[in-house]
Amino acid sequence: MITFIRKNKRAILLTALVVLNFCLAAFGNDMTNGAGGGNTKNKIEIKDFMFSPPTITVKSGETITWINRDEEPHTIVSVGKKFPKSSALDTDQEFSITVSAPGTYEYFCSVHPKMTGIIVVEE
Numbered sequence: 680m681i682t683f684i685r686k687n688k689r690a691i692l693l694t695a696l697v698v699l700n701f702c703l704a705a706f707g708n709d710m711t712n713g714a715g716g717g718n719t720k721n722k723i724e725i726k727d728f729m730f731s732p733p734t735i736t737v738k739s740g741e742t743i744t745w746i747n748r749d750e751e752p753h754t755i756v757s758v759g760k761k762f763p764k765s766s767a768l769d770t771d772q773e774f775s776i777t778v779s780a781p782g783t784y785e786y787f788c789s790v791h792p793k794m795t796g797i798i799v800v801e802e
């Protein structure tokens with residue numbers, strides 16, 4: 680009886696370890712590919728007519744996602760059209776881009792041109 684319990688405990692522990700490893704692997708993968716839902720990396724919130732953070736630094740090839748937390752519609756427009764502009768984002772709507780060429784990208788909201796932000800893409 681005792682040995683049975685011990686074996687069982689060991690099996691549970693092993694299963695837990697396997698599950699934990701799997702989670703870590705999945706999480707690690709998510710961090711490196713930079714895409715997919717639920718990822719908080721490179722997220723810019725639009726709130727109170729501001730981009731937050733106003734300046735973001737990313738690595739080449741990473742995805743940047745804006746989410747509109749205001750009740751007002753906002754857009755993301757690149758100065759010099761370096762990346763495609765968004766449509767007017769409604770509340771909780773998202774817009775993503777992936778930039779590969781290193782450099783500094785300025786953008787603004789075409790509805791409220793005083794709203795500006797900067798993306799710095801590093802190699």
Ligand SMILES: [Cu+2]
Pocket residue numbers: 728752753754788789790791794
């Ligand atoms: Cu706006």
